[in-house]
Amino acid sequence: MTVPLHIGMSLAPTWLSGDAWRRNDSRIEEQYFLSFYQSIAAKAEAAHLDFLFLPDTLFLDTQAVQSGGGFAGLDPTLVLAALGQSTSHIGLLTTASTTFGNPYLLARQLQTMNWLTQGRIGWNIVTALGGQHNFGLDMMPSSDERYRRAKEFTDVVQALWGSFPSDALIRDRALGRFADAELIHGIHHHGEFYQVEGPLNTPSYPAQIPLIQAGASHTGRQFAASIAHAVFAASPDMSVARELRDDLRRRASALGRDPSNIRVLPGLSLYLAATREEAKDLHMATHKRLDINRRIGFIEECTGMVLTQWPMDKPITEEDLPANHGKVRSKTHADLVVRLIKRERLTLGALLKRPEVIGSAHWQIIGTVDDAFNSIRSWHAHGAIDGFICTPGGSWDCVDLALTQLMPKLADAGLLRSHYQHSTFMGHLTESVV
Template sequence: AAHLDFVFRPDANYLPLPVLEQSFGFSSLDATLLMASIARETSRIGLVTTISTTFGHPYLVARQLMSLHWLSHGRAGWNIVTALQGHENFGLPAMPPSDARYTRAIEFAEVVRALWSSFPSEALLVDRMSGRYADTAQILPIKHHGAEFAVEGPMNLPRFPGPRIPLMQAGGSAKGVDFAGQVADLVFGMTPDIASAKAMRDQLSARARAHGRAPRDIRLLPGLSLYLGETRKEARALFLETHRRVDRMQRVERVLSVIGLDLSEWPDDRRILPSDLPQPSTSNWGRTHRERLRRIVETEQPTVAELLARPEILSSVHWQVIGTVDDAFAEISSWFEAGAIDGFIAVPGGARSSLDLTLKALVPRLAEAGLFRREYRETSFLGHLQDENVLTPETGPDRFTSVNCIDVRAAKRSISSGTEDDSLNC
């Protein structure tokens, strides 16, 4: 009813038990099966599932995704992840290094796309008169022999006779951004402020050009955590109530784990100065969160109490709006007009009322302002993303391209919807 581009489900192949004390975490239905069930109950919205290239195999994944594409009549999407945890469930002594995971992911995606092309829909004849089911001359093996996989093919399912399956990616490392430059249509970005969003947008544009693609081919959709209320006071109360179980010691531990600064013995009124910060880690693990907290200290010099009350400490490191629909509309518009984003993935949190305000008030407000579609004009997921009637900063007043609860950009506006979860960076 809100005409979003897509909905997607983050997923993981392990169960973080500490999270289960207060949240369902990743204890969920299989994401692909869940999307298949939603396909039957919907007709337009894109359905993006999450599948890991570290723990999966391209033949099985190619078939699963193309099956979802058929079942949904062209609405499937693949969120490609390399995973951060879960090796113990797949017989691995440790998680492979980031570069090794992306090397595998690049080959994995190459094999999947080759398999999708190996059995073209045009090969299906289904000619009862002649007794011919298929023109087998068009169904060809891929004969892939690479460093990670040996796959003969062809796939045992024809390609859907319509728009292809869009690909989404979320890695923020140099290798991850380069991978996105090669294959991604959408990037689920962890950009907590406009500066990091602009930097990510610039990096994606550069890597797109390096791989012979246009920058507009890749849409940057930051996760946007929304705690919305009729008033700012109501929204703030909703946010604090949602995170009231996060005690002072847990907050101190988060600061220590992210930037290496132990505040356990510091008084609440002591200011944290840039000179107090340890040397920054060179690890990619939690890099976005680390850079965000260091920026807060360097620019604001908060007291200990002020830092421990920050949303970045209490909840996720995603872009956050805690306020009214007007506040969210103003900030989204500002980020988009600045060229920092192409849309966003809305993650309404705290209560059903926040979700309702997002879908029934915020999205219509964006549509009224010419920043999002008023109705669907296409039936496929890729069609939503390529809808030329939804314009972009380069083409005219309609600005948003995609939204996962909401996405904005290149030749159109789009929107989609995620689920509030502190572990989305996985």
């Protein structure tokens, strides 16, 4: 048996990032219309992908929004609920924060969506990296506190889902019994952050809701290993992906879980065109106005260095890194930038062009469909991935090439299903093909 790749399609319009939205064919005016998302969903389901995914933030970057999206977007749960009515098999992965949310309300929302889509909902668990001022906080809680809250929040949600099991629904007209009340119970949770009695007033749909998590810090990995069915990862190269996958499986095994039940899905940034030269041109055109000061500021935040007077042609080495560095917004991304500096001794000019700095540290392929196919097959063969999140860049043509040419090519090679064997999200994640 070979395990197929588990592939999700990001609905965040990465193909409109940078200067791509300025193209005449960008359809930027449609960005907040349901038809915009339905057109992508239809192609992703026709390609038999595991799921559609919409990330989220709870703040607006008003500086970035002047020239691009600036994290502006629609509520992911509402968008995916709407897409549930125009799709029939593909999974629908929403994003919800445990730092700013309420476990009872979220448990009910997700279980409601699970009923309405007949088992196709998943939860991307995030602790959030900003937005505290929108929720009455002066400062973001520490990373450790956010993960303690996330663990308790998730435990409460899962307990609530179990408090009113679908087996309790009898619906016996003759006897007049709607439900077996003995199977319904409170959860009586009294924890550090939440006091929840239960039970949930929405019964659980028979299909389990997959839990997805992202975070590569020690605390994040331990949390993911304890609860996640799949893990999103920032993996700019194969060695990072392999290390993360091996480590998560070790941690899951130590916690008594089957390590094969945790799947590592890095983000894959694709710039595809008919030729490599056209793909490079597309990538360059997309990033031609990328603010150099913002990129330098990002490196400074990750490393603790001061680079305002650093020559572009001067290498940055491990010896240049400060011994002690303060708090960073994302330890995952900071660790990847520091790792890159230690391994490659790049000049500042070269560092500013790397995906760790300009591409959210995602695995990046700039080339043809064949180039992408060969790279994906290699990463899979070397045990670095269980799948990926598809994030096309630069143009709608790139989206089309990814979904209508690359995915069928992977299916022909036995790396992706050629038809749906299941109709639930969890079914997609657990299936195998011969």
